[in-house]
Amino acid sequence: MTERGERCVQSVVKAMAVLDCLARRQGPMSLGELSAELGWPKASVHGLLAAMRQNGVVEQSAADGKYRLGIRLFSYGCIVSASWDVVRHSREKMDHIALQTGNTVFLSTLEEDSAMVIETAAATGSFRVVSEKGSRVPLHCTSQGKLLLAYLPAGQRRLVLQRLNYQSYTPHTIDDPQRLEAELAAIRDQGYATEDGEYRIGLRSASAPIFGVDGTVCAALGVVGMFRRVRSEEFQYARELVCRAAEEISFDMGYREPK
């Protein structure tokens, strides 16, 4: 471990790995567990944890001594969230679409080879699909995932497509790279993505791109619900609302369509 593309402080890389480990578990872990999981001596892991405990990035339970992600990370997360213009520009329109369609509206962006929800507007219907802030879904079988992939620069897209696992969640999941490539091209053509029970049976969704001032897609605006069929009027209506809102938000953010 003496050679590295990037010249960086290895202790800090390790500390980040500890955070990742705690994040994957989503719950408290003992020093022993962390040490075993990471393959480093307990004393080493302890040193890293102690450093991060100092300012609340990790916390230690007074009862059982287990470690977990700390409140300071919540604080940082709020700062990051507040820095996203796209959330501020979308909030109102998202609520509006949620009311009009009765379904869940969400804003997603790429994070670690998956699509992460960064904002939601709750459904009003009784069969509401819940979509929690911070939750992640696969890229190859959701409308937001496929959309974000479709608009990724070709170079990065190729790399991500290679890394994906193409797990089949339902019989409708697109589980081979060739077909996904074709779907992505179609998405770029029509300017939006749909998903027809490819991730969860009975769930359908549509997503449209929000462009930043630099012309790249900074988020996917989507609607998800238990629509009857993709061709149904309600779904097409929801899809259109999302597409129009995404265009308007892009405009608000300073993006101008190339002529």
Add this chain to the structure above:
Amino acid sequence: MTERGERCVQSVVKAMAVLDCLARRQGPMSLGELSAELGWPKASVHGLLAAMRQNGVVEQSAADGKYRLGIRLFSYGCIVSASWDVVRHSREKMDHIALQTGNTVFLSTLEEDSAMVIETAAATGSFRVVSEKGSRVPLHCTSQGKLLLAYLPAGQRRLVLQRLNYQSYTPHTIDDPQRLEAELAAIRDQGYATEDGEYRIGLRSASAPIFGVDGTVCAALGVVGMFRRVRSEEFQYARELVCRAAEEISFDMGYREPK
């Protein structure tokens, strides 16, 4: 810098200081700024940043090379937020109080010598007070701050009271430790805290303690708004709703009042 109470990895402590610096600014910073602010050579800071950039804890702008907190911190923040039982148990009752009173309802907890908002329910009225998740307010001049202080174990409370700055925000701010101590005792007696324009002129708030199963206060439930007077009927009504809800939430979380 060879002696330390805690035995911890100093590079990681420094990395955390970099994060803190970026968090305080709440916006992008250049390597030079960070270096100057922290008083360390640019190359050193760069190494720390490079390590954290690897996994998205910090991001670097492609345009101007400036650094900022990364999306991974948002992801971590959501995990932390989701781990708080108190939020899940409070959500519904908070919405209810917000509807009943038309004012902003919030859940707060201690973070770095201030009271941080961890959940909110938006006001319905036209003169709504906004309270953003993650925002922090002083301890000595808000109902949530005084409440959290009042129920802190005596040892910790003394330490915090010493560190506070007692800045006067309005003519009503309690700006001396003695009077604050007396106020805290009164709060413990009556079981709730109020604030009468001590932080912002015209703003009044009331907070009640939510107890965890271990008997400590894990959060303050509060309501804030432009109430006419503390003795007004609306304020007393809101205060009572908050107190009752806080008791119920405490019960739901497994707390049983000592006989």
Add this chain to the structure above:
DNA sequence: TCGGTGCGTTCGAAATAATCGAATCCATGT
């Protein structure tokens, strides 16, 4: 009451990895 067990924590010397001034690169703008 007494060991045993499984924790987190501390210790200390060997050895690795961080440090930081200076050099380099790479945009921008003149």
Add this chain to the structure above:
DNA sequence: ACATGGATTCGATTATTTCGAACGCACCGA
């Protein structure tokens, strides 16, 4: 083409991390 201001890389010195082992402590069953 040149200067400027920034990020980044380099490399020898040196302080820091490392990690096995020992410690302290709570819990639990005998």
